[in-house]
Amino acid sequence: MAEIELRGLVKEYPGGVRAVDGLDLTVADGEFFALLGPSGCGKTTLLRSIAGLETVTSGHIEIGGRDVTRLAPGARDIAMVFQDYALFPHMTVRDNIAYPLRIKKMGKPERHAKAEETAEGLSLGALLDRRPGQLSGGQQQRAALARAVAVRPQVFLFDEPLSNLDARLRLEARTFLKRLQRELGVTTVFVTHDQAEALAMSDRMAVMDAGRIRQIGTPTEVFQRPTSTFVASFIGSTPMNLLDSVVDRDTLRVAGVTLPLPASARPHVSDGEQLVFAARPEYMSFRAEPEPTGLEGVVAIVENMGVGSLVSLEVAGPADVTRIVQVTVPEGQEPEIGSRGWAVPAPERVLLYRRDDGELVGSARSDATDPVLAAARN
Amino acid sequence: MTVRAVVGRIGFYVLIALITAFMAIPVLWLLFAPFDRTPSLSTSLPEWTWQNFTGLLANPYALTSLGNSVLLALGSMVLVTVLGALAAYALSRVRIPGRDGLLYALLLLSSIVTGTAAMVPIFLLMFELNLIDSQLGVVLVLSGGLLPAAIFILKDFMDGTPRSYEESARVFGAGPLQILRDIVLPVVRPGIATIAVWTVVNVWGNFLTPFILLRSPEKSPAAVVLYTFYTEGGQANLGLISAFSLLYSIPVVAMYVFVNRRYGFRFHGGIKR
Structure with missing residues (x-):
């Protein structure tokens, strides 16, 4: 069993692009860990560095207490599942699953027995003699997983394991993957650009941007308390409302409305400070009657989300710039388009960020050039 | 179909036939000439014989x-x-x-x-x-x-x-x-x-x-x-x-x-x- 420890990891490509920029991270033994971020943020490079497919420029990688920084991929005791599954098209499913064991010089009857046992466990028993080209997307994914599982590695690495599946299958695979990881108890790192996937599957997750980790935490922590506007805007299936606001003594002026300044924020802000007011659409309620703490606007769009709807209000901002505020309403309470409405934030759910560095009000002010430390301290 | 189109189509097939014959005749020669008693450079149905092959076997190289x-x-x-x-x-x-x-x-x-x-x-x-x-x-x-x-x-x-x-x-x-x-x-x-x-x-x-x-x-x-x-x-x-x-x-x-x-x-x- 193994924990993964990354210290001061830097991967610089020729030409000076830093895909991974001085990164520290510990993944606990048996943990299901998600690396989440927009494309180009360095999450895949980080995963490939752990696998050994990229040579790191500096820093250390330890797996199970063993420094593997300079070891070849095959010597790291890991198994990786690729985005395209990388099943060998000329081999049957049985030979595919047995191939890593063949590399490890296991005898033919032995490795075939093991491949069959593993395939059985992943309900691939009937497909052993097929070629990958004859399998459906979901079956291919399970064959790739079986190949990784049969090796019994210390660490699993999954690169966008679900992105090649269609939407329906993806949900099933999510549940399946999470259960499989729980049963095997193998430390797993997976990369995804889909925040819903990261929230649903991981025990802990890291949100990355520009080669650095912006926030590490459990899905609940990251969802409820994003430490920066970047994370806030990235997480959540409906985008977080982020509105410019100004501190006015004991109050907060947001989009023409004066709200009480939360007591917890009071010691950290000064009069006249520019802030960003943040509230999730799910944490706001919609009223059709005037409400003093509500943001007033005109209903512009109503999007049906199955259970409930997402209402977009056009709110008059400073200097006549209209802003969109989104709020969810329960089923059957959808307002008319063009009617007036008030979006009332739940006070305990409101988050305030500093306008200048985008960090949470009250968080330690770090060097603007080094947000990694701020995230790590959290 | 107009007369013009019919003539065009006929001309097209004649052209194809000529090209095909041009390609096929050497191949036919290759198939017929080895079995001909008196092979020449023209293609004709052979007078069957194996003598060309026996002659070949006699050649040392x-x-x-x-x-x-x-x-x-x-x-x-x-x-x-x-x-x-x-x-x-x-x-x-x-x-x-x-x-x-x-x-x-x-x-x-x-x-x-x-x-x-x-x-x-x-x-x-x-x-x-x-x-x-x-x-x-x-x-x-x-x-x-x-x-x-x-x-x-x-x-x-x-x-x-x-x-x-x-x-x-x-x-x-x-x-x-x-x-x-x-x-x-x-x-x-x-x-x-x-x-x-x-x-x-x-x-x-x-x-x-x-x-x-x-x-x-x-x-x-x-x-x-x-x-x-x-x-x-x-x-x-x-x-x-x-x-x-x-x-x-x-x-x-x-x-x-x-x-x-x-x-x-x-x-x-x-x-x-």
Whole structure:
């Protein structure tokens, strides 16, 4: 069993692009860990560095207490599942699953027995003699997983394991993957650009941007308390409302409305400070009657989300710039388009960020050039 | 249909028929002339006889030359596919500056290497290397000329193999040669088959290189021996030539049919199945 420890990891490509920029991270033994971020943020490079497919420029990688920084991929005791599954098209499913064991010089009857046992466990028993080209997307994914599982590695690495599946299958695979990881108890790192996937599957997750980790935490922590506007805007299936606001003594002026300044924020802000007011659409309620703490606007769009709807209000901002505020309403309470409405934030759910560095009000002010430390301290 | 369209259509078919006849008549000659008692340059139904073939058997060099052809073709095929596959794999996977330029330059120059223009320097080179009148020399020269194009085509196949296959194998601990043998070569098999056949056909039909580099008639391949079939009067012995031509063409046609059944020909690797 193994924990993964990354210290001061830097991967610089020729030409000076830093895909991974001085990164520290510990993944606990048996943990299901998600690396989440927009494309180009360095999450895949980080995963490939752990696998050994990229040579790191500096820093250390330890797996199970063993420094593997300079070891070849095959010597790291890991198994990786690729985005395209990388099943060998000329081999049957049985030979595919047995191939890593063949590399490890296991005898033919032995490795075939093991491949069959593993395939059985992943309900691939009937497909052993097929070629990958004859399998459906979901079956291919399970064959790739079986190949990784049969090796019994210390660490699993999954690169966008679900992105090649269609939407329906993806949900099933999510549940399946999470259960499989729980049963095997193998430390797993997976990369995804889909925040819903990261929230649903991981025990802990890291949100990355520009080669650095912006926030590490459990899905609940990251969802409820994003430490920066970047994370806030990235997480959540409906985008977080982020509105410019100004501190006015004991109050907060947001989009023409004066709200009480939360007591917890009071010691950290000064009069006249520019802030960003943040509230999730799910944490706001919609009223059709005037409400003093509500943001007033005109209903512009109503999007049906199955259970409930997402209402977009056009709110008059400073200097006549209209802003969109989104709020969810329960089923059957959808307002008319063009009617007036008030979006009332739940006070305990409101988050305030500093306008200048985008960090949470009250968080330690770090060097603007080094947000990694701020995230790590959290 | 207007009259104009009908006439156009008829004219089109007549043209097609003429072109077909133009292509088919030499093939018919090849099929009929070997069995004709008095073969001529025109194509006609033969007066059946085996005498041309018995005459061929009496010739001391006819059958050995076919063996020599097989030797040269297989030797070049092995050399070109092995070296070509290794070089194409390396060129496909390793980034070196000016790689594509190098490939195009090689491709361009290769047509000169086996071409007529370079025959004198090649002869001198082989002479210095002591490879005159040696089948090894012929294999080396022909392989050298074919390799650039083989590398060029094979590299395209290698490029079409997803890197994740190799990376996956690497993570499982496979070494570079293991990856080449277990993963890359089986995946690019149609490409290898294409190159192998193409090499055989090229060497099989090559006349100039063995004609210049080989001196002993017992080492000459079929293409060169064919050139020696004269009658006592100094005229082309059409009986021997036609019978030998038929024997000479059968292996290539047979191989083409076999390989096409077994692997299928593809000259490009990039297109997804």
